[in-house]
Amino acid sequence: MNEFVLDPRLQADCHFLGEVDAGLLLLFNNALLPWFIVVPRTQVTELYQLDSDLQLRLWQEVNRLSKFIDSEFEVEKLNIAAIGNMVSQLHVHVVGRHSNDYCWPGVVWGTEDREDYRQEQVGSILSALENNYPGRFVANPA
Amino acid sequence: MNEFVLDPRLQADCHFLGEVDAGLLLLFNNALLPWFIVVPRTQVTELYQLDSDLQLRLWQEVNRLSKFIDSEFEVEKLNIAAIGNMVSQLHVHVVGRHSNDYCWPGVVWGTEDREDYRQEQVGSILSALENNYPGRFVANPA
Numbered sequence: 519m520n521e522f523v524l525d526p527r528l529q530a531d532c533h534f535l536g537e538v539d540a541g542l543l544l545l546f547n548n549a550l551l552p553w554f555i556v557v558p559r560t561q562v563t564e565l566y567q568l569d570s571d572l573q574l575r576l577w578q579e580v581n582r583l584s585k586f587i588d589s590e591f592e593v594e595k596l597n598i599a600a601i602g603n604m605v606s607q608l609h610v611h612v613v614g615r616h617s618n619d620y621c622w623p624g625v626v627w628g629t630e631d632r633e634d635y636r637q638e639q640v641g642s643i644l645s646a647l648e649n650n651y652p653g654r655f656v657a658n659p660a
Numbered sequence: 661m662n663e664f665v666l667d668p669r670l671q672a673d674c675h676f677l678g679e680v681d682a683g684l685l686l687l688f689n690n691a692l693l694p695w696f697i698v699v700p701r702t703q704v705t706e707l708y709q710l711d712s713d714l715q716l717r718l719w720q721e722v723n724r725l726s727k728f729i730d731s732e733f734e735v736e737k738l739n740i741a742a743i744g745n746m747v748s749q750l751h752v753h754v755v756g757r758h759s760n761d762y763c764w765p766g767v768v769w770g771t772e773d774r775e776d777y778r779q780e781q782v783g784s785i786l787s788a789l790e791n792n793y794p795g796r797f798v799a800n801p802a
Contacts, residue, residue, distance in 0.1 A: 564738050566726040577707075577719060584708040595748070596706050599741035603757060603765035606737075615745060623745035627767045 527609040529623045535642050535647065536657040539571065540579035544609075545643060552591040552614040553626060554583055563606045580612055586650050587614040590643075601627060619652070630648045663796040664701045675782050679787065682714065682721035684791075685772055685797070686751075689709060690774045694733040694756040700726040701723055705748045728792050729756040732785075762788060 524534070524542060532544035534553060541560075546553035546572050554587035558576050562568060568576065584596050600610050613626055621629045665725050666684060668675070674686035674697060683702075688695035700718050704710060710718065726738050735756035755768055763771045789797050 555724070564726060564730075565740060566723040566730075566738075573723075574716075577715065581708040581715075584706060588706075588708075595743075596744055597741070597743045597745070598707060598800065599739070601737075601739045601741070601767060603737055603739070603767070619795075625743060625745070625767055625769045628770075 528606050530610050549635045552587050554612045555609050557609045563608050565600050570635050583612045590646050631644040667747050669747050682717040691777045692775050693761050694729050696754045697751050699751045705750050707742050725754045732788050
């Protein structure tokens with residue numbers, strides 16, 4: 519079995535926030551809206567190919583992250599998706615949306631607008647995660 | 661508790677295929693690629709708000725549908741998403757993608773290209789579902 523390595527494109531486009539129960543937690547580097555990505559430690563590329571234990575943990579993670587986004591950011595809707603047309607490594611997007619955001623009501627995928635996070639913004643997201651995920655989140659900023 | 665009624669926009673844009681364990685199964689009326697939608701019978705609008713039993717049944721349904729699409733259509737990737745920016749009624753898209761399809765590697769949401777299904781195409785999808793979902797799919801074409 520090959521060792522799990524984060525896809526270079528995800529690595530380039532995201533801040534690595536840390537480890538969660540289901541895998542790695544990333545923050546897509548776009549401060550325009552809260553856009554998180556969960557990457558389960560697996561070699562399979564489709565959700566249905568995950569063993570049932572990891573699949574369950576992944577969805578529990580997405581639930582926790584959804585609640586976190588709902589409580590910490592001003593959002594009206596969550597967009598949750600496993601796409602993988604460009605990066606085949608299995609990853610799930612969890613994006614908080616608001617009717618005032620830059621691409622509402624369209625989807626975020628394929629849009630060009632983007633704004634880099636400032637380091638202190640990433641820091642406050644990390645602190646909020648540590649408060650909201652007691653014992654379930656191990657921060658490991660790049 | 662309000663009675664569950666399928667959103668009028670989903671009703672207009674899709675063929676109603678039938679009932680599955682987790683809710684209603686729809687076929688988005690775009691013969692350019694296999695695009696199915698599962699609508700759980702619920703009033704909540706976010707996945708994390710589903711009770712754990714219905715959430716589990718929904719993901720099992722998405723697994724079954726994913727395998728079905730993989731076996732019946734020529735697909736290279738599955739795109740799975742709960743978005744709901746335009747139609748708030750909770751629904752999960754399960755879309756089979758191919759590198760030759762009309763919007764690869766982009767996402768299908770927000771694209772304009774579309775081709776109506778012919779009635780016999782819907783009929784063969786219904787037959788394939790009945791063969792692949794023994795006892796789990798109750799066809800109820802419009």
